[in-house]
Amino acid sequence: MSDKNRKVAAVCDDGSIRLVTEPVPEVTPGTVLVRVFASLVSPGTELGGWKNLLKKKESGSPPGTPRKFGYSNAGIVERTGAGVTKFKPGDRVACIGYGFALHTDFAVVPQNLCVPLPDNTSYEQGSYAMLLATAMQSLRRCEPEFGERAAVVGLGLVGQLTAQLHQLAGNAVIGWARHELQIEAAKKWGIDAVVNTKTADPVPETRRFTKDYGLDTVVLAFAGPAGDAWKQCCDCFKKTPDGHLMGKVVIVGGSGVELAWIPANIDIRIAARTGPGYHDDDWELGKDYPPVFMRWTTQTNLELCMDLLDSKKVNTEALTTHRIPLAGAEEGINRIIREPDRILGLVFTNEE
Numbered sequence: 290m291s292d293k294n295r296k297v298a299a300v301c302d303d304g305s306i307r308l309v310t311e312p313v314p315e316v317t318p319g320t321v322l323v324r325v326f327a328s329l330v331s332p333g334t335e336l337g338g339w340k341n342l343l344k345k346k347e348s349g350s351p352p353g354t355p356r357k358f359g360y361s362n363a364g365i366v367e368r369t370g371a372g373v374t375k376f377k378p379g380d381r382v383a384c385i386g387y388g389f390a391l392h393t394d395f396a397v398v399p400q401n402l403c404v405p406l407p408d409n410t411s412y413e414q415g416s417y418a419m420l421l422a423t424a425m426q427s428l429r430r431c432e433p434e435f436g437e438r439a440a441v442v443g444l445g446l447v448g449q450l451t452a453q454l455h456q457l458a459g460n461a462v463i464g465w466a467r468h469e470l471q472i473e474a475a476k477k478w479g480i481d482a483v484v485n486t487k488t489a490d491p492v493p494e495t496r497r498f499t500k501d502y503g504l505d506t507v508v509l510a511f512a513g514p515a516g517d518a519w520k521q522c523c524d525c526f527k528k529t530p531d532g533h534l535m536g537k538v539v540i541v542g543g544s545g546v547e548l549a550w551i552p553a554n555i556d557i558r559i560a561a562r563t564g565p566g567y568h569d570d571d572w573e574l575g576k577d578y579p580p581v582f583m584r585w586t587t588q589t590n591l592e593l594c595m596d597l598l599d600s601k602k603v604n605t606e607a608l609t610t611h612r613i614p615l616a617g618a619e620e621g622i623n624r625i626i627r628e629p630d631r632i633l634g635l636v637f638t639n640e641e
Contacts, residue, residue: 292312293312293313293395294310294311294312294313295310295311295312295313295393295394295395296308296309296310296393296394296615296616297309297310297311297357297359297391297392297393298357298358298359298391298392298393298615298618298637299355299356299357299358300335300336300342300355300356300358301352301353301354301355301356302345302350302351302352302353302354303345303346303348303349303350303351303352303353304342304343304344304345304346304347304348304350304626305346305352305619305622305623306618306619306622306623307355307619308615308616308618308619309355309357313395313397314397315397316368316369316370316397317370317397318370318371318372318373318574319370319371319372319373319399319400319573319574319575320369320370320373320397320398320399320400320574321366321368321369321370321373321376321382321397321398321400321403322366322367322368322369322395322396322397323362323364323365323366323367323382323384323395323396323397323398323403324364324365324367324394324395324639325362325363325364325393325394325395325396325639326363326364326365326412326638326639326640326641327362327363327364327411327412327413327415327416327636327637327638327639328359328361328362328363328390328391328392328393328416328615328636328637329361329362329416329417329419329420329446329634329635329636329637330359330392330635330636330637331360331361331419331420331446332445332632332635333445333512333542333543334360335358335359335360336358338512338629339626339629339632340629342622342626342629343626343627343629346626357388357391357392358391358392359390359391359392359393360385360386360387360388360389360390360391360419361383361384361385361390361416361417361418361419361420362383362384362390362391362392362393362396362415362416363381363382363383363384363406363412363413363414363415363416363418364381364382364384364396364412364639365379365380365381365382366378366379366380366382366403367395369400372574372575373400373575374400374575375400375401375403375575376400376403376405380405381405381406381408381412381415382403382404382405382406382415383403383404383406383415383416383418383591383595384396384398384402384403384418385398385402385418385419385422385563385567385587385591386398386399386402386419386567386573389402390402390419392615392618392637393615394615394639399573399574399575400573400574400575401566401572401573401574401575401577401586401587401588402567402573402587402588404418404588404591404592404595405592405595406595407595407596407598407599409599410595410598410599412641413605413609413612413636413638414598414605414606415595415598416636417446417450417594417598417605417608417634418591418594418595419563420446420447420450421450421594421597421598421603421605422563422564422587422590422591422594423447423450423541423560423562423563424447424450424451424453424454424541425454425563425564425590425593425594426560426561426562426563426564426590427447427451427508427510427539427541427560428451428454428455428458429560429564429585429590430539430558430559430560431455431506431508431537431539431558431560432537433455433458433459433460433505433506434505435458435459435460436459436460436461437459437460437461437505437506438460438461438462438463438498438499438502438503438504438505438506439455439460439461439462439463439504439505439506439507439508440462440463440464440465440491440495440504440506440507440508440522440525441455441462441463441464441465441508441510442464442465442507442508442509442510442511442515442518442522443465443466443509443510443511443542443544444464444465444466444468444471444472444474444475444483444510445471445510445511445542445633446608446633446634447510447541447542448464448466448471448508448510448511448542449464449471449474449475449478449608449633450603450605450608451508451510451541452464452475452480452508453478453480453603453604454603455506455508456479456480456481457597457602457603460505460506461481461482461498461499462480462481462482463480463481463482463483463484463494463495463498464480464482464483464484465483465484465486465491465495465518466483466484466485466486467485467486467487468487468630469485470610470630470631470632470633471633472485474607474608474610474633477604477607478604478607478608479604481498482494482498486518486521490521491521491525492521492524492525495525496524496525499525502527503525503526503527503528503535503536504522504525504526504527504536505527505536505537506536506537506538506539507522507525507526507536507537507538507539508538508539508541509538509539509540509541509542509544509546510541510542510544511542511543511544512542512543512544513543513544513545514544514545515544515545515546516545516546516547518544519546522538523552526555529554533553533554534552534554534555535554535555536554536555536556537555537556537557537558538555538556538557538558539558539559539560540557540558540559540560541560562587563587563590563591564585564586564587564589564590565578565583565585565586565587566578566586566587566588567587572586605634608633608634609633609634609635609636610631610632610633610634610635611625611632611634611635611636612635612636612638613625613635613636613637613638614637614638614639614640615637615638615639616639618637
């Protein structure tokens with residue numbers, strides 16, 4: 290083990306956030322030690338949602354054992370393990386990986402879960418790597434054609450990034466959201482259209498958006514039951530003269546859909562993770578797949594994401610609503626959690 294200690298954010302059963310002090314893990318073959326300057330919180334995956342965290346805080350539950358969390362950060366390489374050929378000390382990197390790219394000041398990450406961070410891209414932007422690559426993989430699963438019309442249902446962080454990528458791919462995008470904060474963020478970065486499903490029926494607005502041709506694609510980018518959203522989407526798809534619905538559905542947020550009938554001409558696809566390689570231990574540590582056969586892996590998806598951030602084609606600034614120093618994580622979360630609907634992108638920061 291290292292003789293250096295680190296601070297790691299951990300969540301407790303009572304909804305509190307604590308900083309745990311522990312030794313920095315050993316830099317083993319195929320890994321790099323990164324001094325972390327920014328990490329992005331993915332509230333749904335990491336915390337079960339801000340409202341869930343608030344509910345725990347109000348429940349009076351015992352704290353239990355703190356659970357370290359986080360899987361997307363950015364910083365500078367301090368040391369490399371044996372066999373690392375892609376990085377050297379001093380390199381700026383974006384990193385991903387559950388259990389590796391934690392909310393911490395020092396992280397040890399497998400080399401293939403890291404990519405170079407362009408000089409003109411901030412650490413904060415780089416901390417969006419995991420969710421942006423997740424959105425990228427959902428786009429690849431969708432296989433859109435230029436000029437298609439898509440609805441992204443749910444405008445949390447993954448939904449916002451997915452909508453941006455679909456527009457970059459030449460699609461017209463309408464977003465469906467229930468929270469004004471998400472709607473304003475989408476307008477800020479330039480979504481084609483957006484509808485508040487809490488106050489309006491999205492079906493007529495979406496039909497108008499498609500000029501009554503109907504949707505080609507629906508992306509379900511939220512967790513939880515999606516029965517109502519599914520029924521509304523079915524009213525928006527393209528339809529054949531004999532009444533068959535046509536189109537694609539990509540589920541990227543863990544939505545649950547129970548089908549009362551078989552949608553024979555609707556392609557339903559699940560998009561999980563960030564691309565091939567993630568959770569393949571050998572690949573993560575540096576054993577690459579032949580690029581001639583596997584063009585898009587987790588790492589090449591991440592590299593493209595960094596290029597899009599560097600060229601300002603993807604906007605994360607519009608999504609970040611809160612920045613909290615990691616050293617003040619517990620107090621900072623306690624301060625903002627009382628208004629969970631006012632939180633979108635939360636970044637923990639460390640001094641450079």
